Amino acid sequence: MAVRRPKAVKKARRGRPLKNNATPDMRERILDAAEDHFSRHGFWGVTIREVAQDAKVDTALLHYYFDTKRGLFDSVFARRAEIINRERIDSIDAYETAAGDAITAEGVINAFLQPILERAAQGDQHWHNYFALIAQVNNTPAWGGETMARTFDPVIHRLIRALRKALPDASEEDLYWSYHFLSGALTLSLSQTGRIDRLSNGLCKSSDFESIHHRMAPFIASGFERLCKPVAAPAVAVGRASARRAV
Amino acid sequence: MAVRRPKAVKKARRGRPLKNNATPDMRERILDAAEDHFSRHGFWGVTIREVAQDAKVDTALLHYYFDTKRGLFDSVFARRAEIINRERIDSIDAYETAAGDAITAEGVINAFLQPILERAAQGDQHWHNYFALIAQVNNTPAWGGETMARTFDPVIHRLIRALRKALPDASEEDLYWSYHFLSGALTLSLSQTGRIDRLSNGLCKSSDFESIHHRMAPFIASGFERLCKPVAAPAVAVGRASARRAV
């Protein structure tokens, strides 16, 4: 990838200094502008000219820092991922230590969701944009799966390890599929398309992350438990097809 | 929108006939090619030239039938929506009638999911592409919410009406949010990004719709019930934050 990046030197960098040390440097300005555009219109819906114009910078500077348009996109995607990944791992670690043997699926899932949903609830537009970007990548067939995996798999493996502890009877497949449902629900909720606003005729709001937060953890945890815990009596089959494939 | 469309006349259409009556007519060929491309790369990632080339047609013909690129996209999106919408409404109707007072959330959700997941399991590439397209639109901030609402809201309202019957104590907000989680989980599962394949190191496969089908209904139904049924004893708060907002 070879994306050029000014080294974070302690002091006395050589060469021309950043244009204005009071303002955030231009590399960050470009990333901010790019994040804004990519999150709204996806990779192909954005031109580097729009980004450059928004960052008040010549288009050549984007190539100077990020080589290609794709390099810019990848940098945007990686930048905030590092932050939330660390937070989520710390959160799961902390919960696991605190809970000890009383570990529950809902507790784990809550620890996993909290850093993201808390940030979302705080209302920072930059993070909102970034979350919307994740949602799009997560549902992009061509290279979305690969990008998501490369960026987030370590955290998810950490999550699943904790869940395995809370749900010792769970099969690996059930855990992975359950996470997949969680992932879809979470990213859609973060994407703020306004869909639920219209559907509910204004009763629910895409931007109401508090509501999402206190509903999602129990909802998802309950799904995990249903799939991953041995049940005494299997539920009676309802409808035409649910009996078709009894496990 | 004024998209030109040859009327489905019984007999003796005027004007030049379709190029080859043996082959599906060119309008459908264009829609198929467009569906293929849009589903893989989204609206902006596709050029009308690529579509035209794939359909072995001049680009001007796309404008003849669909006016604009966006008109083409909308036609692609609406074409199969009509089919599955009818199927899903019929499925819910049939279940509600058959179940009577024994109606359950899982039964309703299964009836809702079945037409889609059954089609997906059958392995028709055209439908796979279309489902991937839905997933992208569902997570597109700019106009995805509006498009999804316009296309699917009637079916969802029918679903929620049935769920209200199965979960009489549910609040409207809980129902809408629960559906939102369902929507995210479903569309991600349909988008086949290969994410779960990588995450599970090949153990789970995006293309394994049988596995999705018999896991998703209980998973989601359980979430609905947890959120929408009055519980005897509220769950003990776990982790740092889950107690923050007791309802």
Add this chain to the structure above:
DNA sequence: CAGATTAATCATCAACTGATGAATAAGTGT
């Protein structure tokens, strides 16, 4: 047969696209 109508192609446009090599600005090291 002579219009009328629809289907499809052709040729072309003006604007835009990502990218690049050269030039310039503003420093640092010696």
Add this chain to the structure above:
DNA sequence: ACACTTATTCATCAGTTGATGATTAATCTG
């Protein structure tokens, strides 16, 4: 003072983009 390094802008290219008006093809109607 002078070479070197980094940051930023300028000018421009070759290829692509969505769109359109004119044209041709094929059939129906009267």
